[in-house]
Amino acid sequence: MSLPSEKNLSALLDERRTFPPAEEFRRRANWNDPAIYDRAAKDPEGFWAEEAKHLDWFAPWQKVLEWDAPWAKWFVGAKLNVTYNCVDRHAHSARRNKAAIVWEGEPGDSRVLTFDMLEREVNRFANTLKSLGVVKGDRIAIYMGMVPELAIAMLACAKIGAAHSVVFGGFSAEALRERINDAKAKVLITADGSWRRGNVVPLKASADEALTETPSIEKVVVLKRIGKAVQISMKPGRDLWWHDLVANASDECAAEPMDAEDMLFILYTSGTTGKPKGIVHTTAGYLVGASTTHRYVFDIKEDDVYWCTADIGWVTGHTYIVYGPLANGATVLMYEGTPDVPDRGRFWAIVDKYGVNILYTAPTAIRTFMRWGKEWPAKYKLSSLRLIGTVGEPINPEAWMWYHETIGHQRCPIVDTWWQTETGCAMISPLPGITATKPGSATRPLPGIAAEVVDAEGKPVGPGGGGYLVLSKPWPAMLRTIYGDPERYVQNYWSRYPGKYFTGDGCKIDADGYLWLLGRVDDVMNVAGHRISTFEVESAMVDHASVAEAAVIGKTHEVKGQAISAFVTLKEGVHASDALKEELKQHVVMKIGAIAKPDDIFFTSELPKTRSAKIMRRLLRDIAEGRVLGDTTTLADSTVLAKLKEQYKDEG
Ligand code: ATP
Numbered sequence: 001m002s003l004p005s006e007k008n009l010s011a012l013l014d015e016r017r018t019f020p021p022a023e024e025f026r027r028r029a030n031w032n033d034p035a036i037y038d039r040a041a042k043d044p045e046g047f048w049a050e051e052a053k054h055l056d057w058f059a060p061w062q063k064v065l066e067w068d069a070p071w072a073k074w075f076v077g078a079k080l081n082v083t084y085n086c087v088d089r090h091a092h093s094a095r096r097n098k099a100a101i102v103w104e105g106e107p108g109d110s111r112v113l114t115f116d117m118l119e120r121e122v123n124r125f126a127n128t129l130k131s132l133g134v135v136k137g138d139r140i141a142i143y144m145g146m147v148p149e150l151a152i153a154m155l156a157c158a159k160i161g162a163a164h165s166v167v168f169g170g171f172s173a174e175a176l177r178e179r180i181n182d183a184k185a186k187v188l189i190t191a192d193g194s195w196r197r198g199n200v201v202p203l204k205a206s207a208d209e210a211l212t213e214t215p216s217i218e219k220v221v222v223l224k225r226i227g228k229a230v231q232i233s234m235k236p237g238r239d240l241w242w243h244d245l246v247a248n249a250s251d252e253c254a255a256e257p258m259d260a261e262d263m264l265f266i267l268y269t270s271g272t273t274g275k276p277k278g279i280v281h282t283t284a285g286y287l288v289g290a291s292t293t294h295r296y297v298f299d300i301k302e303d304d305v306y307w308c309t310a311d312i313g314w315v316t317g318h319t320y321i322v323y324g325p326l327a328n329g330a331t332v333l334m335y336e337g338t339p340d341v342p343d344r345g346r347f348w349a350i351v352d353k354y355g356v357n358i359l360y361t362a363p364t365a366i367r368t369f370m371r372w373g374k375e376w377p378a379k380y381k382l383s384s385l386r387l388i389g390t391v392g393e394p395i396n397p398e399a400w401m402w403y404h405e406t407i408g409h410q411r412c413p414i415v416d417t418w419w420q421t422e423t424g425c426a427m428i429s430p431l432p433g434i435t436a437t438k439p440g441s442a443t444r445p446l447p448g449i450a451a452e453v454v455d456a457e458g459k460p461v462g463p464g465g466g467g468y469l470v471l472s473k474p475w476p477a478m479l480r481t482i483y484g485d486p487e488r489y490v491q492n493y494w495s496r497y498p499g500k501y502f503t504g505d506g507c508k509i510d511a512d513g514y515l516w517l518l519g520r521v522d523d524v525m526n527v528a529g530h531r532i533s534t535f536e537v538e539s540a541m542v543d544h545a546s547v548a549e550a551a552v553i554g555k556t557h558e559v560k561g562q563a564i565s566a567f568v569t570l571k572e573g574v575h576a577s578d579a580l581k582e583e584l585k586q587h588v589v590m591k592i593g594a595i596a597k598p599d600d601i602f603f604t605s606e607l608p609k610t611r612s613a614k615i616m617r618r619l620l621r622d623i624a625e626g627r628v629l630g631d632t633t634t635l636a637d638s639t640v641l642a643k644l645k646e647q648y649k650d651e652g
């Protein structure tokens with residue numbers, strides 16, 4: 001494993017553009033006093049305890065933190081219920097008739113659930129689960145599309161103290177089976193199918209296939225989302241219809257008082273770097289982290305319509321569609337479909353239709369929009385937007401500027417939020433009323449979070465340096481373990497630097513102390529003794545007017561150690577040619593220097609991505625090195641990889 005060091009090329013660190021918050025925004029922001037950083041740094045436990053007061057507790061904690069590295073307990077001894085905090089308390093307040101979930105289905109379908117309605121739906125389903133024999137501590141697998149019942153199912157589990165394990169509805173039967181068995185889930189909640197681009201995704205059929213070898217599953221609850229357009233079979237005694245069950249269930253259900261450290265959910269990581277890990281989150285710390293960061297990073301206001309475009313199958317959807325916003329009593333938009341149905345203006349049509357104020361999406365989506373062209377967003381007003389955010393990968397400065405101008409109309413602060421399934425909530429991000437942003441930098445750790453960039457020996461690197469990102473103090477929403485594998489938890493995150501959490505990401509610090517995430521440390525190349533980050537070379541390529549997206553890898557080279565290979569997708573209407581390859585190489589030389597010049601460039605119409613849409617460079621490395629492919633269970637589309645492999649054989 002190599003890491004960037006002081007002598008590195010620093011294309012990113014040359015970024016000089018800064019964007020301070022507009023005065024009007026600053027004045028009204030939920031947090032606008034920079035002193036918060038110092039206050040939180042001096043007394044992080046006091047800081048978190050203060051924020052925890054926004055929640056309702058059934059019993060207070062005796063101690064904020066018990067830290068026996070790497071084992072953490074937060075809000076020790078406290079009792080609370082997550083669903084009570086996300087739903088019930090709002091349903092019994094002035095927010096009773098406020099929209100909690102605004103759901104936009106595939107074209108033609110929509111639904112609004114107020115907090116009051118949501119409470120009753122959750123209670124009915126919570127009672128249903130109880131009637132199926134579910135008790136506190138059981139694990140429940142959920143395999144659904146983006147329908148309100150997905151959130152209802154999660155909240156129902158949390159209400160009665162069962163831990164959910166949501167499996168992304170785009171996953172295969174095999175991926176579902178692995179996750180069910182790892183968690184030993186007792187019940188599976190699924191649907192007859194889900195809609196995607198007007199086609200049926202046969203969820204129940206995949207579930208049936210998964211369930212041939214899942215001894216722990218006793219019952220399967222099936223939501224009728226599709227109806228006649230899909231053929232399914234129901235296994236007598238095992239499979240039950242959602243609507244039949246809830247029809248007889250009471251809409252009253254007391255919230256189970258949970259211990260602060262009781263498990264809330266298991267969620268498997270995306271598998272970008274290897275086999276997915278079952279990340280365990282607990283009740284109190286997670287909810288404090290989720291709600292606090294949602295309140296301040298997104299500057300949520302009572303009247304806002306807030307839209308996070310992630311799928312609930314990923315941690316972003318857990319924390320910033322369900323738990324964070326609902327704990328704050330916010331109105332959340334939930335969208336079932338894709339950005340290109342019925343046309344490529346779909347996201348912008350939704351923003352205008354509902355007057356979305358806050359939009360949170362991913363760099364990969366932004367690069368796709370760039371590829372489709374400005375004419376799509378230009379058809380819409382987008383005047384309701386006041387804050388926009390990104391998560392999932394480092395954002396190329398060029399994509400940041402496009403987002404800022406084309407979507408944010410130069411008016412909306414951008415929050416580039418760095419975090420992981422493991423961290424539970426955003427860790428590094430601007431505070432929109434305080435931070436002057438720079439395109440491509442997630443800026444600095446949030447108040448109460450201690451992050452450092454260290455070298456191989458664990459020594460912090462200074463401004464201008466680069467190395468590994470570590471989190472040097474525990475935080476409330478941190479993972480507690482890997483489900484069923486505490487040793488892997490210790491090994492994976494806590495063994496490299498004792499007492500510090502190893503993120504696995506490379507990072508640089510600039511002269512102002514801003515952090516520049518570089519992606520996985522495994523993705524840093526070593527070319528003739530120079531550490532070069534794949535992300536920086538990719539950003540230089542994306543900076544070229546013809547390029548939509550690029551994935552760069554280091555390929556073994558006899559002389560240089562590694563040579564740079566680039567896989568490039570072009571913008572609409574641009575034709576691939578050898579001349580263009582040469583031009584792109586020169587563009588990288590101009591942006592970074594001769595040392596970063598790619599040896600070869602492959603044009604491709606698609607890049608291999610996880611189903612959460614992150615570029616899987618490790619598979620590209622396997623192709624380039626002619627190796628057997630690593631774990632591909634979370635790959636979005638296997639035909640992309642097969643095509644690339646062929647092409648690489650021919651041209652490479
Ligand atoms: P696995 O751990 O199984 O390889 P994964 O790391 O892709 O999967 P996630 O937890 O979904 O699974 O992703 C977290 C990672 O996403 C981070 O470690 C980081 O590499 C990347 N990431 C997320 N947000 C940002 C961001 N704003 N800037 C840079 N990188 C980001």
Ligand code: MG
Pocket residue numbers: 269273420504
């Ligand atoms: Mg990871």
